[in-house]
Amino acid sequence: MSDAATRNGRRLAVVKLGSSTLTDGEGRVDRAYLADLAYQVNRARKAGWDVIIVSSGSIPCGLEALGMPLERPKHMPTVQAAASVGMRALLAAYDQVFSPYGILTSLVLLTRRDTADRTAYLHARDTFHRLVELGCVPIVNENDTVSVEQIKFGDNDTLAALVACLADADRVVILSDIEGLFTANPQTHPDATLIKRVDRITPAIMEGATGAGSAVGSGGMITKLTSARVLGAAGIPLVICHGRAESAVLHALDDEPIGTLFTAKERRHKITPRKLWIALGDAVRGRITVDDGAAEAITLRGKSLLFVGISRFEGEFVAGGVVDVLDESGYVIARGLARCDARDMRTGEDIAIHRDELIVFE
The missing domain is CATH 2.30.130.10 (PUA domain)
Structure with missing residues (x-):
């Protein structure tokens, strides 16, 4: 789907950060980590990559700003209030780390309601294309302030896949709190080994996937594999790697060995925007x-x-x-x-x- 020639030879990457990657051991947003991310994105841009960031972290940011305990509240209005406060704080943090490189950031908040309608889906696609043309680094998140169960994406792995398809990305990088896909759950199977390359997601691989592995994040390996299948159908490779590994983004974009690479085969026929909307745009x-x-x-x-x-x-x-x-x-x-x-x-x-x-x- 992606055609770098239409972007003056530049390629486009979608980089997704989960809450567990973005926060420190106490649950606060790690500003030093964000600064290193901005450094890597700046280097990637100089190497010919444009970047869109799908970022969790608004709720931890909001809880910190409100002086509340950093564990995710069970009271939904409190969660949504924290997201409202935290999104402002999170975007300010991104602005702070990208401004030394002269890079503008923008904020894009989405819910399923914004993509379930195909016309809205196509408008969102055009907006992403224009933001990238203007040299911005869009910061994308689910709109937790208004999301309810019926319109939530459920996790930002799904959101990242949707954004990648919307924006005709050339690669997706998921920065996680695990190194990639293992032969078994490494938390319960010490002898599990990392699978470095996956050309086809088999039923056995799906059956071996587990749910969310962190108390901070909402996604797990099963959502990553589901996203990988849709991205594969769209012709977009995916790399899942540990977000705290040195130069993780640069290694993933430079085809250097890191994490697990899910390849994307040549499509037998063009995957139309309508089919991508069907795959990811609605529940x-x-x-x-x-x-x-x-x-x-x-x-x-x-x-x-x-x-x-x-x-x-x-x-x-x-x-x-x-x-x-x-x-x-x-x-x-x-x-x-x-x-x-x-x-x-x-x-x-x-x-x-x-x-x-x-x-x-x-």
């Missing part, structure tokens, strides 16, 4: 399991999903709702827009999801 409303014949038709022969190939379904989705398509083993092989309500799934006679509204994962 999944249901799940459809298909038989082996339908799975093969979808993944290998480029066909639409027919009602006859559906084994079972779940969820209260409506026509136009985003649904996951699973094979008989329970592995998600595609995502698309249902052509009818869930209650009508048994009575359909033709196409359940049209190929033009179906994105297939590798």
